[in-house]
Amino acid sequence: MTLLSILGxxxxxxxxxxxxxxxxxxxxxDQRSGIxxxxxxxxxxxxxxxxxxxxxxxxxxFWGVLxxxxxxxxxxxxxxxxxxxxxxxxxxxxxxxxxxxxxxxALIGKSHVGQKIxxxxxxxxxxxxxxxxxxxxxxxxxxxxxxxxxxxxxxxWLLFRTRWGLGVRAVGENADTAFASGRxxxxxxxQALFVGGMLAGLGAAHLTLAYTLNxxxxxxxxxxxxxxxxxxxxxxxxxxxxxxxxxxSGAVAFQLLLQxxxxxxxxxxxxxIPYILTILVLIxxxxxxKYSAPASLGRVYMGTE
Amino acid sequence: MKRRVLYxxxxxxxxxxxxxAACAPAEEATQAPVKPVITEEAAPVATEEPVAPPEEPVVxxxxxxxxxxxxxxxxxxxxxxxxxxxVAAIAENIPCVKIIEAENVPEEAGATTTMENxxxxxxxxxxxxxxxxxxxxxxxxxxxxxxxxxxxGGWEMSGNFANFFGEPPDVWYMLxxxxxxxxxxxxxxxxxAFPLGWSLTFANAFHLGAxxxxxxxxxxxxYTFSWGDxxxxxxxxxxxxxxxxDVITMHIDSPATVIxxxxxxxxxxxxxxxxxxxxxxxxxxxxxxxxxxGGTLTWLTSTVLDGTWEPIxxxxxxxxxxxxxxxxxxxxxxxxxxxxMAVGVKLESGELVVFQGPILDQDGNVVVAExxxxxxxxxxxxxxxxxxxxxxxx
Numbered sequence: 243m244t245l246l247s248i249l250g251x252x253x254x255x256x257x258x259x260x261x262x263x264x265x266x267x268x269x270x271x272d273q274r275s276g277i278x279x280x281x282x283x284x285x286x287x288x289x290x291x292x293x294x295x296x297x298x299x300x301x302x303x304f305w306g307v308l309x310x311x312x313x314x315x316x317x318x319x320x321x322x323x324x325x326x327x328x329x330x331x332x333x334x335x336x337x338x339x340x341x342x343x344x345x346x347x348a349l350i351g352k353s354h355v356g357q358k359i360x361x362x363x364x365x366x367x368x369x370x371x372x373x374x375x376x377x378x379x380x381x382x383x384x385x386x387x388x389x390x391x392x393x394x395x396x397x398x399w400l401l402f403r404t405r406w407g408l409g410v411r412a413v414g415e416n417a418d419t420a421f422a423s424g425r426x427x428x429x430x431x432x433q434a435l436f437v438g439g440m441l442a443g444l445g446a447a448h449l450t451l452a453y454t455l456n457x458x459x460x461x462x463x464x465x466x467x468x469x470x471x472x473x474x475x476x477x478x479x480x481x482x483x484x485x486x487x488x489x490x491s492g493a494v495a496f497q498l499l500l501q502x503x504x505x506x507x508x509x510x511x512x513x514x515i516p517y518i519l520t521i522l523v524l525i526x527x528x529x530x531x532k533y534s535a536p537a538s539l540g541r542v543y544m545g546t547e
Numbered sequence: 548m549k550r551r552v553l554y555x556x557x558x559x560x561x562x563x564x565x566x567x568a569a570c571a572p573a574e575e576a577t578q579a580p581v582k583p584v585i586t587e588e589a590a591p592v593a594t595e596e597p598v599a600p601p602e603e604p605v606v607x608x609x610x611x612x613x614x615x616x617x618x619x620x621x622x623x624x625x626x627x628x629x630x631x632x633x634v635a636a637i638a639e640n641i642p643c644v645k646i647i648e649a650e651n652v653p654e655e656a657g658a659t660t661t662m663e664n665x666x667x668x669x670x671x672x673x674x675x676x677x678x679x680x681x682x683x684x685x686x687x688x689x690x691x692x693x694x695x696x697x698x699x700g701g702w703e704m705s706g707n708f709a710n711f712f713g714e715p716p717d718v719w720y721m722l723x724x725x726x727x728x729x730x731x732x733x734x735x736x737x738x739x740a741f742p743l744g745w746s747l748t749f750a751n752a753f754h755l756g757a758x759x760x761x762x763x764x765x766x767x768x769x770y771t772f773s774w775g776d777x778x779x780x781x782x783x784x785x786x787x788x789x790x791x792x793d794v795i796t797m798h799i800d801s802p803a804t805v806i807x808x809x810x811x812x813x814x815x816x817x818x819x820x821x822x823x824x825x826x827x828x829x830x831x832x833x834x835x836x837x838x839x840x841g842g843t844l845t846w847l848t849s850t851v852l853d854g855t856w857e858p859i860x861x862x863x864x865x866x867x868x869x870x871x872x873x874x875x876x877x878x879x880x881x882x883x884x885x886x887x888m889a890v891g892v893k894l895e896s897g898e899l900v901v902f903q904g905p906i907l908d909q910d911g912n913v914v915v916a917e918x919x920x921x922x923x924x925x926x927x928x929x930x931x932x933x934x935x936x937x938x939x940x941x
Contacts, residue, residue: 246789246790246791247789247790249789250785250786250788250789250790251786251789253785253789254782254785254786254789257782257785258778258781258782261778348651352620353622355620355622355623356620356622356623356624356625356628356801356803356823357622358803358807358826358827361807361811364811379788379812379813380789449778453778453781453808454777454778454780454781454804454807454808455781455804455807455808455811456777456803456804456807456827458620458623458775458777458801458803458804459619459620459651459775460775461775461776461777461778462778463773463776463777463778463779465778494782495782495785495786498769498782498783498786499786499789499790501769501770501786501938501939502736502767502769502786502787502790502937502938503790503937504767504937504938504939505939506939507939508939508941509742509769509770509772509938509939510772513770513772
């Protein structure tokens with residue numbers, strides 16, 4: 243294990259962890275308002291496909307990111323209509339949204355499979371330009387990576403330091419009480435879903451427009467579900483989500499490093515390390531009264547008489 | 548109340564504006580799209596196609612309906628696109644043939660239904676191209692004895708079921724020679740989907756080719772455990788590059804992600820499956836190979852039309868036109884190009900055999916004894932990596 247390979251694991255963790263962080267932040271906002279979004283995987287696919295399609299048509303990843311963010315927000319509004327306005331079951335609606343996303347994204351991305359697109363530009367933090375190129379290529383990040391941690395802090399501030407955030411959390415704990423204190427739970431749930439969807443869309447945009455640089459069907463590979471697990475892992479807290487996303491993607495990068503350095507462990511087993519780690523952390527942390535799920539998470543708000 | 552609503556709207560707008568700001572500078576830095584022209588004819592390939600029977604230009608009833616099915620999207624710049632173009636060549640060469648295609652048929656149950664639908668639409672010949680299509684096709688071959696089934700890359704045979712494929716190990720050896728000459732760090736990377744026999748054979752041939760011109764070279768093999776998980780492919784590519792690898796190649800469905808990731812990191816890449824892969828690496832492309840089975844399929848179809856079709860286990864290589872070498876990239880010196888082609892000539896003449904014993908595995912055990920050669924059956928069941936490779940073979 244050289245310094246380069248350790249730096250490599252960190253660099254890979256940052257690269258693939260960024261999209262996971264945005265997606266997890268999106269799900270945290272959804273769940274803080276009391277809605278479990280199991281359709282995240284489908285939403286990511288729709289956002290990713292839209293982002294690639296728009297980038298490919300306009301030739302500009304900036305428009306692609308915007309389109310992916312908008313697509314994410316709008317897709318989540320569909321879920322909002324199902325679970326808030328129509329009072330549908332959240333789990334069933336989420337899964338339906340996921341399968342809808344599979345089909346819709348395949349349709350949107352159909353003519354863009356295997357197309358080359360311009361990715362988001364990468365640049366180095368000023369002042370590091372004198373390093374040797376081998377180290378330098380590990381430290382070149384795109385803007386979405388630099389903004390990921392500030393974004394997590396911003397979401398923390400929004401949720402815990404603003405009246406809007408108080409409203410979202412109140413609705414997630416007990417919508418009736420929130421209503422009694424003069425809030426409109428339905429509107430707040432819609433707003434939270436829209437913000438959460440946009441964040442998840444940003445994650446999908448980073449994955450397609452800065453990381454894989456192309457679109458393939460079903461390319462999210464379960465990231466939507468990993469994000470749902472990471473929300474529990476981070477105990478519904480945006481700042482802890484940073485650690486969760488980095489730890490998970492770091493484990494993926496680490497197992498690839500182990501594979502590539504020729505350890506005599508079956509690569510099949512190595513491939514499961516990140517998931518085993520997630521399970522272990524969930525077991526070790528357990529649930530406490532202080533850090534538990536929003537009280538009315540998953541419950542349908544029937545309105546207040 | 549109104550102020551609160553206003554406040555929440557403001558919050559949403561703030562997030563929006565932040566996102567907007569986040570993306571703005573990327574615009575200036577965007578490079579102009581580069582679209583290199585792909586010339587498939589540039590490969591030194593025997594271009595003479597098997598003679599197609601002369602046909603009338605205007606035919607009202609199709610003389611044969613061919614049903615072709617693919618495991619993934621036909622524009623994936625990878626395996627499925629290569630197969631689609633090979634099938635499309637039949638209709639170009641024999642205009643009276645009508646082709647019905649179905650893409651994205653990955654699983655066995657779907658393949659059975661799709662093929663039955665094609666047969667009920669009058670298909671007299673089925674070309675199944677995905678790994679998972681073999682057994683459904685074989686089963687239907689028993690049920691519909693009048694329909695002819697051809698599978699790409701399979702091994703089963705019956706009265707109306709046969710298979711065809713390119714023969715990649717020789718080509719992989721040539722790609723290895725190019726990689727061995729181009730690497731500066733003496734570290735090559737090979738990304739495979741699963742530790743399967745053929746994938747290991749390709750990786751072994753690649754490494755043997757590289758080692759033949761560069762004794763210090765080592766090849767690292769890493770697995771993604773999926774034929775098409777782009778994010779995992781990008782991660783694996785980055786992990787290899789972070790280990791110092793400076794030439795990357797792969798055996799997965801679509802090489803697009805691996806090649807564009809390598810290009811973005813300024814690392815050489817070698818493509819496989821379809822010649823279209825080159826689009827993704829305008830600068831650091833070395834070369835690549837793809838299946839060009841149009842001529843073979845045209846010939847097979849013509850035998851179906853004149854009634855002389857027989858089930859044959861058909862394998863054909865670079866010089867038969869079943870595989871093609873992609874044009875070399877701008878960084879590859881002429882001497883290297885000439886050397887690769889010279890190795891190809893030696894392989895064709897039989898002067899050079901890729902898996903000619905003695906060959907040792909990673910632990911130094913003799914896996915191919917002196918004077919022996921690997922057969923096709925053995926190649927499909929390889930469970931070892933040759934000496935000098937890093938990674939696990941199972």
